[in-house]
Amino acid sequence: MNMKRLASVLLVLCSVSAFAKAPPAEAPDGEVWITVGSDALDYVNLALAAAGHAAPTVSGRSGDVTALRVRESQLNLISRMMHEKLNRCGGFMHHDTEAAALAALDPSAAAKGAQATAVTYSIDNAATVTALQAGVEELAIRGVITHLSEGYSTRYYTSATGVSAANWLRGYWASLVPASRANEVTVELFNHSWAQPSVILTIPGTTMAEEVVVLGGHLDSTSNGSIAPGADDDASGIATLTEVIRVLMRQNYRPERTVKFMGYAAEEVGLRGSSAIANHYATTNVDVVGVLQLDMTNFKGRPDVDVAMVTDRTNAAQNTFITDLLDTYQSDVQWTTTYCGYACSDHASWTSAGFAASMPFEAPLSASNRHIHTIHDTIDKSGGDARQAVKFAKLALAYVAELAKGGMVVDQTPPEVAITAPATGSTVSGVTAVTASASDASGVNRVEFLVDGALVATDTTAPYAFDWDTAALSNGSHTLTARAVDGAGLPATSSEVTVTVSNVSSTAGFDPVLKAPRCASPSNVCDSGTLLNGRAGIGPELNAPNTIRNSCRDGLSGVYLVDQSNERIVVSTTDGTHFAPGKLVRIDATVFAYNKLNDKLDLFYSADANNPVWQAITTLAVPTKGLHTLSVTYTLPEGGTAQAVRAVFRNRGSQTPCMEGNYNDHDDLIFTVSPSAMLR
Incomplete structure (x- = not known):
């Protein structure tokens, strides 16, 4: 994530990581617009001049933010300068048009253009929160961090491996959705003008479906052409979101408001993925009532702080709601506040588009992970586990349960199961195929096959079947039954099928x-x-x-x-x-x-x-x-x-x-x- 600003501890990091970031092999060179903190303007001019480029055109300025017109091929140079001179990892937002850049200078205009219901924050869904938080597993979070950081040399937004990582995430999120909800819970790619897509999973609401709660993190890492594992930045945030999805699906959670989980592309080069989505939602009048950003969740920078709430370019009322959630449901978690700086992560895209956004961070900025944006951003720098991220997964679950409301739908209906072959009354010999049908609203976990009441085989995927070696039994009458267990753990047993085993004697x-x-x-x-x-x-x-x-x-x-x-x-x-x-x-x-x-x-x-x-x-x-x-x-x-x-x-x-x-x-x-x- 490109969020480290004003923290002197990042001076060495930003200098090294900036030059370690290799540009794309064939950088596009069209005109683009960026918004930067106005205090960075002189440094931008000096960096471009040193490289033989003319000074960028100033399109507008408002308060502490300036809009510039630059060439896309210059973005990497500007990014390196932000690291080297201002200790900022990023520090700008990318815009496709001048109008979009100028609109970003006027947050009040963006707020008028976005449709967002003003919610009344309440904490009254304790049973749901407690049940969901109990389902969080550190090992599951660790596994996703490991896969994303070790399975791809880089997740840079123009790289083939960056695209592969996005496609994997889409498939993995889809695999967490039970078959019974596959037509309800969707996982889609949000395509952009560059190679890497964003990923969006949607759980539709039951009674307030038109109101939307968003939880996001960025799936890209910093560089193209060099190793960029990005374990903390931001495989940790994506893994935390993934664990939230896994728990919600496993416990059959049904929100009242629609909940969307987003893995953003191209955050490291100007918040491009989140900006595209946030602006699209604003222009199409999607009623986003709250946004939670998880960018870096697994590095405990200070022993006395677990969560640092970012206070700038976030929504104060929602920030208070989130700290109240911590005090209510995670009283052992110590939190503080921190300042992030301009365009530090994807929550800024939603704030700029006029929506209420918050970002709980893993540490105060002065104590943040010094290894991000380098080849050393690996999980071992967080102790080799995901214990810190567990806290953020539990916080995100509380956020979902108390903002989207709703709860778990307990399945009390057992599955339907029947033996479909062989037919009752038939004669069998040798190896005989036994098949069964099974269905349930919560999905079928497994089907067990029993011969004369004894378990002989288990199948977890349809079509449910096994090959029965009848020669292992004596000739004569035998019974077959199938027992199905659904996603809620409820069992059901089929009617008996009686067959006659008739094999040639196998005794010498x-x-x-x-x-x-x-x-x-x-x-x-x-x-x-x-x-x-x-x-x-x-x-x-x-x-x-x-x-x-x-x-x-x-x-x-x-x-x-x-x-x-x-x-x-x-x-x-x-x-x-x-x-x-x-x-x-x-x-x-x-x-x-x-x-x-x-x-x-x-x-x-x-x-x-x-x-x-x-x-x-x-x-x-x-x-x-x-x-x-x-x-x-x-x-x-x-x-x-x-x-x-x-x-x-x-x-x-x-x-x-x-x-x-x-x-x-x-x-x-x-x-x-x-x-x-x-x-x-």
């Missing part, structure tokens, strides 16, 4: 030819069941050794469930479809371990169970003694329609498909793989 049987457990039918799961329990002569293992054609023997020593054994192998596709080449499958092998240091599980696969050639998948360790299920995935290869996996659970030794040992166990599982053409 013993193949008397291959001498191992086998799933003969195409499926997405093959489970050895209880066929592998135990080892050789210990435990209940049937058909030992359960390796293809008895190709590998098991050790005979030990006691069941004391010493090592394979207990179960399950192979399944990760996407729920049938086994086929190229599918990612998961092996879940259950073992009983005796010694976590020496026991290892080796897993192998063969692309052809009839003529097995074993390929290693992995070796897995056990975490402790006892029963464990160890898992790994691999991709099914091209090969025969009967493929197999082998589990070798060994005590000591190294990875090999067959290892003699007193405590070693070898087991195979054969399953049917569909050809690629049959992949479904």
